[in-house]
Amino acid sequence: MKFRVERDVLADAVTWTARTLPTRPPAPVLAGVRIAADAQGVINLASFDYETSARSEIPAEVAEPGTVLVSGRLLAEISRALPNKPVDVALEGNKVIVTCGASRFTLLTMPVDEYPALPGLPEVSGTVSGDAFTHAVTQVTVAASRDDTLPLLTGVRVEIEGERITLLSTDRYRLALRELTWTPATPGFSAVALIRARTLNDVAKSLGSGGLVNLGLSTGQGLDLVGFEAGGRQTTSQLVEGDYPAVRRLFPDSTPIHAVVATAPLIEAAKRVSLVAERNTPIRLAFSEGQVVLDAGHGDDAQASEALEAVLVGEDIAVAFNPQFLLDGLGALGTDFVRLSFTHPNKPVEFTGQGSLDGEDDSSYRYLLVPIRFTG
Template sequence: MKFRVERDVLAEAVAWTAKSLPARPQAPVLAGLMLSAAGEELVISGFDYEVSSRSQLAAQVEQEGTVLVSGKLLADIAKALPNRPVEFSTDGSKVQLVCGSSRFTLQTMPVDEYPALPQMPKAAGSIAANTFAAAVAQVAVAAGKDDTLPFLTGVRVEISGDTLRLVATDRYRLAVREILWKPETPELDAVALVPARTLHEIARSLTGGEWVTLALSGTDKDEAGQGLIGIEAAGKRTTTRLLEGEFIKYNSIFPSEFAGEAVIDTAALIEAVKRVALVAERNTPVRLAFSTGQVTLEAGTGDEARASETMDAVFEGEDISLAFNPGYLLEGLSALDAPFTQLSYTTSTKPAVLTGRPAVDAEPDPAYRYLVMPIRLTG
């Protein structure tokens, strides 16, 4: 095998593909990247039986072939190379890499021991890359981190015609985001449960192109967890296995009506929560006491450090005090991406819902909803 490729193109493709490599591979070959040169292109791929990644780039191929080398080592080398064309060539069981005056010799791994990458599922539709990445980030914050409950560590992807809905929950908060997309068929109806961490990393890494294509298999509503999701954009392609397990009936968790609501400047509220939370010990809440025209934030109790801050809020109704985990509250506020936050509530012990408003007197945007459970106050 012998080929030449531009250094920047190579470094970016290797770095992206190597992100999916496992930290503790089941077998040594799974720590490798496969380089296949043919025609006028180079394909770099990696696979760990759960996530596969494949990057395709232009190359001047003199001799076709395939090699498997250490992915981390190749990524470190490619990042450090001078800005000159890079030449690869094989020499028995070794690969020679030359870039300007820099020369490296890498040991190859047995190609025949490397697993075949899964086939890309059938394309389901496409969506603007930046829109998809932002939507995934908004819901991924609510996904669980406990691997003993794998179905809570995923993002539920629901497709109904031209509507794509993303949902995640860890039982203490719930995030739902709805966006329009371009389905391959207007009547498409499917659901998939995707590992949240993997989906977030993939979506964030594919914002270089204009559009992202989603491909699904085994995603009928009675077959969730039996297939793959594939995501492709700008010469990069990745697949990941779907999670198994029945997702919660989340629609029934949202209150059908609210007793009241408050509208607050989002940025100001975020900063106030951060300041007051400095004295909140582990697992202790930040309390929000609402009264006409204002909200007072408090944290700390008894003889411990205490903090309070009062700020303007559009609020009318009976005074009420709500208490929240400050981390959960901050993640929800940050995910809103709106100038103003509407906090809707029923009672101090039932779920509250955050939605964004473009202006104080505007209607809330229902496309993103973040439900958070309050903490019951004692005494």
């Protein structure tokens, strides 16, 4: 195998392909990136850990076709460190020689015949705007659990019905729901899948920068997979098994009280006030006509308070939240104003966005946060 490729093209492709490599691979070969050069001047890079696969395709001047397997993380570090000149890659015996300007690196190869076969990309189920997909995933994954002992809750439930996709996630303390439109490959397409939040986040960041993302689902055929493809890059991931809890019913049917506050000032005030909130202590929001007062700390501890303008519809109400969970929800909204809808001081509070102080709220994104009980 022997080829020449542009340094930036190689570095981007290797870094992207190697990004999901396991830190403790169950087999040594799974720490590798497979590089296949064909006679048509195309280099295919691939990685796989039995759960997630990644493939990328780049153009190159191929002198000798061939396939090798080398350490993915090492190749990624080397390719990023190379000078900005064309890179020559050649197989010599059981070593791969990487030459770029005056730099020369030698990498040992791994047994490519021991590398597992990668799963095929599922048939395309539909197409979604990359920007809209990235934004939606970012909004929803903030509420997914990071606790691997609860694998179901580390996933995002994806419900597809015709031209509408609904994303749902929860960690038991908050719940996020986001609806967006897409173009299904067949009219009336319907499916439900549970996809790892970290996989969705990674795909959204790496494939969603403009353009369109193809999404494919393969279920009920032995291996349940989701696949994404955009810009010459493909990734697949096994779906999470199990029945996701029926979380939609947690959203209240009606809310007799709601308040509207400018989002950015509320975020800044919450950050300031939460400076005195020690670990696992809440920040309190007290709503009354024309204002909301944020405060944290009590007794002999450090204390802080700040008042902001707010519109309140209904009777006065006070709630307390985990400061980080509050900031996560506010930051995910992406709107100038936030509407907080209440049923009771100790019942979950629904956050939705508004474009203006007296406008209608946008229910395409809903963030439900469980308050912390407080006394005094």
